[in-house]
Amino acid sequence: MSVEFDTSSPKFAEYSEPGRLVTGDWLQARLGQPGLVVVESDEDVLLYETGHISGAVKIDWHTELNDPVVRDYVDGAGFARLLSSKGISRDDTVVIYGDKNNWWAAYALWVFSLFGHEDVRLLDGGRDKWIAEDRPLTTDPSTPPATDYPVVDRDDSTLRAYKDDVLAHLGSPLIDVRSPEEYDGSRTSAPAYPEEGALRAGHIPTAKSVPWARAVAEDGGFKSRAELDAIYRDEVGLADGDEIVAYCRIGERSSHTWFVLQHLLGFEKVRNYDGSWTEWGSAVRVPIATGAEPGEIPG
Amino acid sequence: MTAHVLPNSLAEIRDEFLELPEADRLLLLLEFANELPPMPPEYDGHPELAERVVECQSPVYIIVDLDADGLVAMHATAPKEAPTTRGFAGILVQGITGLTPDEVLAIPDDFPQSIGLTRAVSPLRISGMSGMLRRAKRQVAARLAA
Numbered sequence: 001m002s003v004e005f006d007t008s009s010p011k012f013a014e015y016s017e018p019g020r021l022v023t024g025d026w027l028q029a030r031l032g033q034p035g036l037v038v039v040e041s042d043e044d045v046l047l048y049e050t051g052h053i054s055g056a057v058k059i060d061w062h063t064e065l066n067d068p069v070v071r072d073y074v075d076g077a078g079f080a081r082l083l084s085s086k087g088i089s090r091d092d093t094v095v096i097y098g099d100k101n102n103w104w105a106a107y108a109l110w111v112f113s114l115f116g117h118e119d120v121r122l123l124d125g126g127r128d129k130w131i132a133e134d135r136p137l138t139t140d141p142s143t144p145p146a147t148d149y150p151v152v153d154r155d156d157s158t159l160r161a162y163k164d165d166v167l168a169h170l171g172s173p174l175i176d177v178r179s180p181e182e183y184d185g186s187r188t189s190a191p192a193y194p195e196e197g198a199l200r201a202g203h204i205p206t207a208k209s210v211p212w213a214r215a216v217a218e219d220g221g222f223k224s225r226a227e228l229d230a231i232y233r234d235e236v237g238l239a240d241g242d243e244i245v246a247y248c249r250i251g252e253r254s255s256h257t258w259f260v261l262q263h264l265l266g267f268e269k270v271r272n273y274d275g276s277w278t279e280w281g282s283a284v285r286v287p288i289a290t291g292a293e294p295g296e297i298p299g
Numbered sequence: 300m301t302a303h304v305l306p307n308s309l310a311e312i313r314d315e316f317l318e319l320p321e322a323d324r325l326l327l328l329l330e331f332a333n334e335l336p337p338m339p340p341e342y343d344g345h346p347e348l349a350e351r352v353v354e355c356q357s358p359v360y361i362i363v364d365l366d367a368d369g370l371v372a373m374h375a376t377a378p379k380e381a382p383t384t385r386g387f388a389g390i391l392v393q394g395i396t397g398l399t400p401d402e403v404l405a406i407p408d409d410f411p412q413s414i415g416l417t418r419a420v421s422p423l424r425i426s427g428m429s430g431m432l433r434r435a436k437r438q439v440a441a442r443l444a445a
Binding site for chain 1: 332382
């Protein structure tokens with residue numbers, strides 16, 4: 001059972017898929033409605049415990065969406081177990097929100113999408129905007145009855161890029177959503193402070209730098225369609241039909257940009273490279289560019 | 300080279316965590332987050348005096364000082380939106396403050412991995428606490444050398 005779209009926002013109406021976002025008003029009025037499950041997904045594993053939207057369940061990106069051994073996501077059986085335990089049915093409308101402008105919420109949404117969960121939306125502005133609007137939080141535990149979510153194979157072929165896919169992709173649009181310092185390779189650390197996460201600094205050659213936060217408006221929600229088009233189409237030069245890959249450090253900030261490109265701006269072939277810089281920057285003999293310019297396709 | 304010895308204060312905190320079922324350990328960590336005292340007035344508003352723990356994803360700053368008796372006093376500040384980091388800081392502030400410098404330098408570096416939170420919190424997040432401990436020990440060593 002799914003829930004009607006939020007058609008209250010003129011801003012949403014301009015996006016290619018207006019139904020992918022909901023406002024705080026819309027959500028607050030529908031809490032507890034059958035067919036609607038609210039999910040909180042944060043960077044901080046304890047934030048949910050300090051107070052969450054009434055009835056919301058917590059899904060932690062690190063301890064629940066990742067495989068505990070292999071660097072990969074849970075498989076179909078693991079995802080079915082997880083969602084069943086959270087009281088989510090395959091045809092439920094899932095609204096995800098979280099901290100940090102919905103980085104991890106967008107990450108969770110992307111993982112839900114790998115499993116083909118059809119109706120999954122974001123609360124525009126996430127947790128911070130909800131709080132800024134003085135909406136209620138509770139520390140009452142949510143204990144929804146378990147469901148029987150089906151085992152569905154994860155489809156990595158359309159929304160996910162692996163390192164070899166990116167090597168083959170060089171020459172097509174590639175978006176680096178990290179900070180300018182990470183992009184140009186200048187980020188250094190003091191002596192005796194080991195730089196963690198990657199052995200080399202810089203970016204994937206030809207990648208254009210568009211830090212994720214450029215898609216965020218002052219109120220913490222997404223910028224308008226016109227503002228986003230000005231960045232991604234006019235400035236970066238993305239065009240309909242382009243095959244696009246976005247990456248960051250581990251794939252969470254680029255999920256945010258992936259959401260913008262795929263669901264708000266209507267690009268149809270957008271993949272998130274979740275291996276991102278922690279893989280690329282440590283892989284042997286992959287090409288790397290440094291400095292503020294994208295760099296050339298290696299001969 | 301100092302031999303590694305876990306001080307009683309931190310051993311008690313570790314045992315408190317290990318006595319709980321895994322799911323409840325997060326709530327104990329939240330208690331430590333809530334109990335983290337504010338920065339003392341002489342440091343408050345002077346971020347240049349504090350050291351940022353870059354291993355943590357959220358902005359957390361620590362100051363480790365010696366009091367008039369030569370005992371260690373650790374202070375930390377982290378935003379309320381980062382309760383996990385506040386909890387890590389709270390554990391170390393409670394466990395380290397009042398120790399002698401030698402006792403702090405002898406804390407085993409794998410203390411954060413020993414308190415039964417690795418699975419509930421994830422190894423990546425625990426490494427933020429390891430960074431905090433390493434930096435606290437380095438500050439103590441620097442105070443001794445000064």
